[in-house]
Amino acid sequence: MRLLTACFLLAACSNPIPTPTGTVCPDPDPGDLTYENFGKPFMENYCTMCHLSTLPRSQRHGAPIYHDYDSLRGVLETPDHIDEQAGSGPDADNMLMPPDRCPSEPGGALNVSCKVPTEDERKHLALWIACERTRPHTF
Ligand code: HEC
Known part of the structure; x- marks a missing residue:
């Protein structure tokens, strides 16, 4: 309990449960983090070997269906979940995703x-998710 309290106060320990990071996109949106220069490479580096729209359920290593991060549209279908699993910000440092073991190819x-x-x-x-979700999209 004391450890949890210390983590809460310091906001420096990883959260054991998914917690919104409380990250807010500055107004105006600085626009420096985009899908092309950040989101896509981030997802490809760390997430899409499991969270891939072309993978059938049997090959996803438990990654839930409808959590596919190989497109901007897919990311924006569960922005809160991504923030709560892998984001870091003023209220939480979430390190639940990725898990420990990964496939070397999807x-x-x-x-x-x-x-x-x-x-x-x-x-x-x-920050990218907080900003990207407020930008206009055609899908
Ligand atoms: C090794 C495969 C694998 C990789 C890589 C992976 N995940 Fe997951 N992901 C899972 C599994 C398994 C679950 C289900 C975990 C559970 O239910 O406890 C999951 C669940 C999730 C969820 C859903 C939680 C919910 O609300 O139901 C989100 C969001 C998520 N992952 C995001 C990510 C992000 C972002 C990355 C990259 C930083 C990532 N994952 C990388 C396997 C993976």
């Missing part, structure tokens, strides 16, 4: 340790 065996985003990348993830 659908393959869990044969490698998952690559883990840096703290800065998690902050950028939360």
Whole structure:
């Protein structure tokens, strides 16, 4: 309990449960983090070997269906969940995703340790999601 309280106060420990990071996109949107320069490479580095729209359920290693991050549209279908699982911000430092073991290629065996985003990348993830969800999209 004391540890949890300390983590809460410091906001520096990883959260054991999914927690909204409380990240707000500045107004005006600085526009520096985009799907092309950040979101897409982030998802490809850390997430899409499981969260891939072309993978059938049997090859997703438990990644829920409708959580597909190989397109901007897919990301924007569950922005809160992504923030709560992998984002870092003023209220939480979420490190639940990616898990420990990963396939070296989508659908393959869990044969490698998952690559883990840096703290800065998690902050950028939360900020990018917060901004991207307010931008106009045609889908
Ligand atoms: C090794 C495969 C794998 C990788 C890589 C992976 N995930 Fe997951 N993901 C899972 C599994 C398994 C679950 C279900 C976990 C559970 O229900 O406890 C899950 C669940 C989720 C959920 C849904 C939680 C909910 O609300 O139901 C989100 C969001 C998510 N992952 C985001 C990500 C993000 C973002 C990344 C990259 C940083 C990532 N995942 C990388 C396997 C993976």
